[in-house]
Amino acid sequence: MYRIVDVREISPKVQRMVIDAPLIARKHQPGQFVIIINTEKGERIPLTVADKNPEKGQIVVIFQEVGKSTTEMACRKAGEYLFDVVGPLGKATHIEKLGTVVCIGGGVGTAPMHPITRAMKEIGNEVITILGARNKDLFTMEEEMTAASTEIRFTTDDGSRGRHGFVTDELQSIIDSGKKIDLVIAIGPAIMMKVVCNLTRKYELPTVVSLNSIMVDGTGMCGACRVSVGGETKFVCVDGPEFDGHLVDFDQLMKRQQMYRTEEAIAMNKYNEEHPGGCCGGHHD
Ligand code: NAD
Ligand code: FES
Numbered sequence: 001m002y003r004i005v006d007v008r009e010i011s012p013k014v015q016r017m018v019i020d021a022p023l024i025a026r027k028h029q030p031g032q033f034v035i036i037i038n039t040e041k042g043e044r045i046p047l048t049v050a051d052k053n054p055e056k057g058q059i060v061v062i063f064q065e066v067g068k069s070t071t072e073m074a075c076r077k078a079g080e081y082l083f084d085v086v087g088p089l090g091k092a093t094h095i096e097k098l099g100t101v102v103c104i105g106g107g108v109g110t111a112p113m114h115p116i117t118r119a120m121k122e123i124g125n126e127v128i129t130i131l132g133a134r135n136k137d138l139f140t141m142e143e144e145m146t147a148a149s150t151e152i153r154f155t156t157d158d159g160s161r162g163r164h165g166f167v168t169d170e171l172q173s174i175i176d177s178g179k180k181i182d183l184v185i186a187i188g189p190a191i192m193m194k195v196v197c198n199l200t201r202k203y204e205l206p207t208v209v210s211l212n213s214i215m216v217d218g219t220g221m222c223g224a225c226r227v228s229v230g231g232e233t234k235f236v237c238v239d240g241p242e243f244d245g246h247l248v249d250f251d252q253l254m255k256r257q258q259m260y261r262t263e264e265a266i267a268m269n270k271y272n273e274e275h276p277g278g279c280c281g282g283h284h285d
Contacts, residue, residue: 001082001083001084002020002021002081002082002084002085003019003020003080003081003082004017004018004019004020004076004077004078004079004080004081004082005018005019005020005058005078006078007074007076007077007078009074010062010140011137011138011139011140012137012138013064013065013074014062014063014064014065014108014138014140015062015063015065015074016050016060016061016062016140017060017061017062017063017073017076018060019058019059019060019061019082019085020057020058021034021057021058021059021085022054022057022058024049024052024059024085024088025052025053025054025057025058025059026054026057027088028049028052028059028088029088029092029115030092030095030115030116030118030119031090031091031092031093031115031116031210031241031242032048032049032087032088032089032091032092033046033047033048033049033087033088033090033112033218033241034046034047034048034049034059034061034085034086034087034088034089035047035084035085035086035087035089035215035218036061036073036082036085036086037082037083037084037085037086038069038073038076038083039072039083042069042072042073042083043068044086044215044216044217044218045063045069045070045073046089046215046237047061047062047063048061048111048112048210048241049061049087049088049112049115050062050111050112050114050115050141051114051115051144052115059085061111062108062111062140062141063108064107064108068271071271072271086218089218089219089238090236090237090238090240090241091239091240091241091242093116093119093185093208093242095116095119095120095123096123097123097124097125098125098182098183099125099126099180099182100125100126100127100180100181100182100183101120101126101127101128101182101183101184102127102128102129102130102171102174102184102185103116103120103127103128103129103130103185104129104130104131104132104171104184104185104186104187104188104192104196105129105130105131105132105145105187105188106132106133106167106186106187106189106192107132107133107134107138107188107189108140108188109187109188109189109210109212110131110139110140110141110145110187110188111140111141112187112210113129113185113187113210114144114148116185116187117129117145117148117149118144118147118148120185121148121149121150125150125182126150127148127149127151128149128150128151128152128153128174128179129145129148129149129151129152130152130153130155130167130170130171131145131152131154131155131167132154132155132156132157132170133154133155133156133157133161134156134157134158135156135157135158135160136156136160136161137160139161153170155167155170166192167186167188167192167196168192168195168196168199171184171199171200172199175199175203175205182206183205183206183207184196184200184205184207184208184245185207185208185209185210186207186209186245187210190211190212190253190257191250191254193209193248193250194250194251194254196209196245197209197246197250200245201246206244207244207245207246208242208243208244208245209242209243209245209248210240210242211227211236211240211242211243211248211253212236212241213225213226213227213236213253213256213257214256214257215237217237218237219237219238220235220237220238223235225237226256227240227243227248227249227252227253227256228248228249229243229244229247229248229249230247
């Protein structure tokens with residue numbers, strides 16, 4: 001059992017949860033994730049660790065309320081216990097001094113990007129961060145990402161903050177400025193990562209992406225997370241979550257992400273019927 005230290009909504013339907021998990025806090029490296037099981041009968045929810053405090057023995061996860069399980073988890077309170085937190089899982093990011101690294105965080109994909117950005121800067125890279133969101137209220141971890149970056153730029157789909165456009169428009173501007181880029185790292189919706197990779201492929205810029213496939217066990221046993229990378233089948237949970245973005249079959253990834261859409265909608269509708277106004281009456285403490 002893992003104690004919830006704090007849980008709060010940081011933007012609409014996006015929660016930041018601090019969890020007592022001393023062993024994970026000590027061992028976790030940038031890029032790795034955990035699987036959270038909220039209650040004994042709960043689903044396994046894979047979430048990348050957004051921050052940690054090894055001295056306090058705490059980890060931070062940021063998650064979006066997208067279905068029944070994450071909605072239920074958002075209603076947990078500080079002082080309560082999660083049934084299980086498994087991890088750290090997956091391979092750590094390869095952190096190396098390369099020169100200039102562009103870190104792109106799309107929406108809630110910014111959270112897993114945070115420890116990577118920080119580590120890339122700490123080792124001596126110039127880190128240019130691009131954060132993209134649908135509107136100005138949807139940026140997550142802005143303060144932390146500013147501290148973790150040499151320079152930070154913002155884009156919004158509706159133009160309410162920073163550049164009016166997508167993260168790829170800002171990346172194109174950096175490329176057009178003639179700046180030498182040694183590595184691009186992109187984390188966000190699959191479509192964003194696909195479009196980033198299409199752009200960087202044209203300029204032969206090495207690009208790493210972190211994939212959020214459907215997962216069950218998280219240990220390489222079930223095959224639920226399989227993706228095609230360079231024509232080979234890989235398991236995101238043990239071979240990733242990070243891969244060379246130019247080799248990933250994003251169309252297959254997106255298709256597989258939709259696999260349980262109908263079942264998820266049925267579960268969510270049933271949940272809403274049973275909990276009108278949400279499990280905590282629509283109010284978070
Ligand atoms: P979103 O749909 O609001 O997109 C965020 C940003 O991505 C946009 O503002 C835009 O700049 C960029 N983007 C989106 N579509 C694009 C396109 N076609 N071309 C270029 N850029 C594009 O994101 P959100 O709703 O905040 O995030 C939710 C998504 O992020 C979910 O799909 C979730 O699964 C995914 N996610 C991924 C990871 C990961 O590890 N890869 C982690 C957390 C969440
Ligand atoms: Fe089962 Fe990766 S989640 S093999």
